[in-house]
Amino acid sequence: xxxxxxxxxxxxxxxxxxxxxxxxxxxxxxxxxxxxxxxxxxxxxxxxxxxxxxxxxxxxxxxxxxxxxxxxxxxxxxxxxxxxxxxxxxxxxxxxxxxxxxxxxxxxxxxxxxxxxxxxxxxxxxxxxxxxxxxxxxxxxxxxxxxxxxxxxxxxxxxxxxxxxxxxxxxxxxxxxxxxxxxxxxxxxxxxxxxxxxxxxxxxxxxxxxxxxxxxxxxxxxxxxxxxxxxxxxxxxxxxxxxxx
Amino acid sequence: xxxxxxxxxxxxxxxxxxxxxxxxxxxxxxxxxxxxxxxxxxxxxxxxxxxxxxxxxxxxxxxxxxxxxxxxxxxxxxxxxxxxxxxxxxxxxxxxxxxxxxxxxxxxxxxxxxxxxxxxxxxxxxxxxxxxxxxxxxxxxxxxxxxxxxxxxxxxxxxxxxxxxxxxxxxxxxxxxxxxxxxxxxxxxxxxxxxxxxxxxxxxxxxxxxxxxxxxxxxxxxxxxxxxxxxxxxxxxxxxxxxxxxxxxxxxxxxxxxxxxxxxxxxxx
Amino acid sequence: xxxxxxxxxxxxxxxxxxxxxxxxxxxxxxxxxxxxxxxxxxxxxxxxxxxxxxxxxxxxxxxxxxxxxxxxxxxxxxxxxxxxxxxxxxxxxxxxxxxxxxxxxxxxxxxxxxxxxxxxxxxxxxxxxxxxxxxxxxxxxxxxxxxxxxxxxxxxxxxxxxxxxxxxxxxxxxxxxxxxxxxxxxxxxxxxxxxxxxxxxxxxxxxxxxxxxx
Numbered sequence: 001x002x003x004x005x006x007x008x009x010x011x012x013x014x015x016x017x018x019x020x021x022x023x024x025x026x027x028x029x030x031x032x033x034x035x036x037x038x039x040x041x042x043x044x045x046x047x048x049x050x051x052x053x054x055x056x057x058x059x060x061x062x063x064x065x066x067x068x069x070x071x072x073x074x075x076x077x078x079x080x081x082x083x084x085x086x087x088x089x090x091x092x093x094x095x096x097x098x099x100x101x102x103x104x105x106x107x108x109x110x111x112x113x114x115x116x117x118x119x120x121x122x123x124x125x126x127x128x129x130x131x132x133x134x135x136x137x138x139x140x141x142x143x144x145x146x147x148x149x150x151x152x153x154x155x156x157x158x159x160x161x162x163x164x165x166x167x168x169x170x171x172x173x174x175x176x177x178x179x180x181x182x183x184x185x186x187x188x189x190x191x192x193x194x195x196x197x198x199x200x201x202x203x204x205x206x207x208x209x210x211x212x213x214x215x216x217x218x219x220x221x222x223x224x225x226x227x228x229x230x231x232x233x234x235x236x237x238x239x240x241x242x243x244x245x
Numbered sequence: 246x247x248x249x250x251x252x253x254x255x256x257x258x259x260x261x262x263x264x265x266x267x268x269x270x271x272x273x274x275x276x277x278x279x280x281x282x283x284x285x286x287x288x289x290x291x292x293x294x295x296x297x298x299x300x301x302x303x304x305x306x307x308x309x310x311x312x313x314x315x316x317x318x319x320x321x322x323x324x325x326x327x328x329x330x331x332x333x334x335x336x337x338x339x340x341x342x343x344x345x346x347x348x349x350x351x352x353x354x355x356x357x358x359x360x361x362x363x364x365x366x367x368x369x370x371x372x373x374x375x376x377x378x379x380x381x382x383x384x385x386x387x388x389x390x391x392x393x394x395x396x397x398x399x400x401x402x403x404x405x406x407x408x409x410x411x412x413x414x415x416x417x418x419x420x421x422x423x424x425x426x427x428x429x430x431x432x433x434x435x436x437x438x439x440x441x442x443x444x445x446x447x448x449x450x451x452x453x454x455x456x457x458x459x460x461x462x463x464x465x466x467x468x469x470x471x472x473x474x475x476x477x478x479x480x481x482x483x484x485x486x487x488x489x490x491x492x493x494x495x496x497x498x499x500x501x502x503x504x505x506x507x508x509x510x511x512x513x514x
Numbered sequence: 515x516x517x518x519x520x521x522x523x524x525x526x527x528x529x530x531x532x533x534x535x536x537x538x539x540x541x542x543x544x545x546x547x548x549x550x551x552x553x554x555x556x557x558x559x560x561x562x563x564x565x566x567x568x569x570x571x572x573x574x575x576x577x578x579x580x581x582x583x584x585x586x587x588x589x590x591x592x593x594x595x596x597x598x599x600x601x602x603x604x605x606x607x608x609x610x611x612x613x614x615x616x617x618x619x620x621x622x623x624x625x626x627x628x629x630x631x632x633x634x635x636x637x638x639x640x641x642x643x644x645x646x647x648x649x650x651x652x653x654x655x656x657x658x659x660x661x662x663x664x665x666x667x668x669x670x671x672x673x674x675x676x677x678x679x680x681x682x683x684x685x686x687x688x689x690x691x692x693x694x695x696x697x698x699x700x701x702x703x704x705x706x707x708x709x710x711x712x713x714x715x716x717x718x719x720x721x722x723x724x725x726x727x728x
Contacts, residue, residue, distance in 0.1 A: 043296050045306055046379070055450065073302070077350060096309070097390060097392075098310060100309070100313075100315050100317070100350050100392060103358065113308065113309075114306075116309075116374050117306035117307060117308050118306050120306065121304055121305070122303060122304050122305070122306065123301045123306070124303075124304065125301045125302075126301070128301065129300055129301045134428075139324075139388075139389055141387075141388045141389030141390075142389065143365075143384060143385070144358075144365040146386055146390075147358050147365070148360065148365065149361075176298055176300065177297045177299040178297055179299065179300045180297070181297040181299035181300065182299035182300040182301045182302075185299060185303065186303070191271045191406075200423075212256045215250065222431070230322070230388050230389050231388075233320035233349075233350035233352065234348075234350045234351055234440065234508070235320075235349055235352060235438050235439060235507040236349065236438065236439045236440070237347050237348050237349045237438060237439075238440065238441065238442045238443055239347050239348050239440060239443060240440075240443045240444075240445050240448075241347065241440050241443065241445070241448050241452040241453070241454070241464075241472055241474065242346060242466050242467035242470070243448070243452065243470050243471060243472030243474065243488075243490050244427070244459045244462050244465050244470065244471060244472070244487070244488040244489040244490050245251040245425075245447065245448070245472070245487055245490050
């Protein structure tokens with residue numbers, strides 16, 4: 001009995017519903033900078049690159065300290081990886097919280113359980129690759145999305161479709177071929193995630209013969225529209241305590 | 246020509262055309278096949294380069310532990326009034342400001358969620374008297390959830406604090422608690438904030454604020470909150486020595502400071 | 515042509531310049547092999563890092579022709595399954611939808627390759643298209659194979675070809691998850707889909723016995 005294909009909801013529609021404003025969100029500059037492809041050139045960074053060039057020319061075998069330079073990652077690639085890392089932080093956090101709250105329906109919860117584990121693994125992989133060039137996770141406020149079935153489905157479908165589209169946009173823009181090789185292994189899994197959640201809710205898992213890319217700017221707009229990124233609460237202080245003692 | 250002859254000629258002609266097409270197709274197939282399909286496939290594979298080694302290999306995905314302790318807390322981001330029930334019309338229980346008296350974000354421990362008429366409400370543990378009070382606030386008044394694996398147990402009889410991680414004890418220390426006239430309250434609370442670098446040896450190097458309040462020192466400045474902190478009188482510990490606070494020796498409070506995040510649930514018995 | 519080289523200098527030179535690749539490989543080899551980290555990524559040490567081959571239009575042709583082989587196989591398989599008429603309900607719908615996708619992939623690749631497109635081989639699917647269970651198992655195999663094949667060659671493609679390949683493998687990944695779910699298998703069994711070498715892909719194809727006159 002066919003339960004597939006109510007309506008063919010396109011990528012435009014799903015993320016369009018979610019993206020209501022075009023405000024740009026600055027999370028310590030990480031999102032903005034990565035979207036623009038710029039990396040703050042620190043003195044340490046310049047030193048690492050200089051050292052790496054020398055090491056490469058001299059054919060030195062050991063670069064005990066400077067893994068980043070030894071990796072030979074370009075600013076462009078670092079910016080792309082950082083952007084992906086923030087996105088993976090967001091998704092990992094979203095699905096992990098949904099699993100912990102345990103309020104979604106069983107099939108959706110089962111999806112969140114498996115996919116959350118994948119996204120957490122993606123976070124680790126990208127963080128390890130970036131090494132010292134990594135960025136910390138923003139603070140996220142998912143509101144009711146992690147416990148409201150309808151809101152969660154909408155968000156999950158939108159993010160998985162757009163993440164797959166984003167990786168298609170990024171892959172040809174990467175300088176390093178080994179990073180391309182790594183990113184495509186994530187990309188196909190995100191398309192599986194997307195098809196799977198669509199199948200769960202009765203949307204067509206594969207609507208078209210060819211999927212389109214979507215830019216980092218598009219993804220930044222979606223993230224901003226969710227208002228998931230929030231400021232970090234100040235839980236530590238230096239004031240003198242006034243406790244009863 | 247007779248009609249039969251025409252028909253025959255046409256039939257033969259058609260047959261020849263079909264035969265020619267079949268031969269062409271067969272030749273094309275053989276061109277792809279080069280004798281045997283196996284050889285053709287192998288040739289196809291040989292023509293290709295090896296895959297580029299990927300810059301990372303993703304490890305095995307790790308599921309959340311089933312026995313995880315999952316206490317969650319959230320900061321108050323909009324001033325709110327906590328209600329006795331998840332409804333606007335319910336009785337007010339306490340105001341929830343955005344900041345604590347220490348100037349830190351006001352954190353509440355979250356106990357559950359419920360949606361009523363499209364609005365999501367959250368049941369929270371309140372830092373108010375009487376101790377152990379819970380009430381409801383709209384989810385929208387709170388920020389993002391933070392989950393911790395830890396739980397702190399303070400035993401007033403044994404004069405001992407134990408920190409658990411996912412149910413396993415990872416820290417013990419002797420404590421000083423409130424004197425009989427200023428007892429440390431019992432019940433369920435949580436760690437609200439953490440202060441350090443304030444330069445007051447009475448409280449030691451680190452002081453945690455809790456949601457527990459002295460039931461007797463109700464006029465204490467800033468609400469009479471019970472803290473967990475160091476001391477400049479370590480020789481008094483363990484013992485019933487304070488105005489209600491839980492005191493640890495400085496080395497112990499420093500250790501606890503490295504292990505216990507703000508938002509950790511606290512049980513005092 | 516699909517891989518016209520109107521790209522910016524940035525990804526043109528740095529990726530295709532052999533000197534740069536060599537330096538990068540040299541630097542790569544000097545990374546201290548990363549230890550496996552709990553639940554997460556392993557930064558590859560020098561031992562595990564194959565070097566593919568620098569992209570070029572000629573290489574794109576070979577890779578696309580290989581992809582075309584797979585697309586021919588899939589299109590024929592689904593076409594045959596639909597014709598056999600043994601499928602009902604959602605599996606049939608899957609076969610019909612995916613057949614049209616794979617045909618579109620074939621058309622695209624043939625057009626892109628022009629005169630260099632390989633001819634369609636002969637296929638015979640035996641009972642793989644004659645029962646729902648065998649159909650689903652085979653579809654899972656073929657879709658996963660397609661993903662692995664594309665992922666294995668992605669980094670060997672020029673920029674434009676990579677963009678095109680990504681648009682296709684994206685859909686193969688969706689197919690794979692969809693039909694895995696139909697078959698009662700995990701739609702996304704791993705956190706990442708590793709690429710396979712062409713040799714491994716061919717081995718898998720040969721094992722099916724689908725290719726060639728039987």
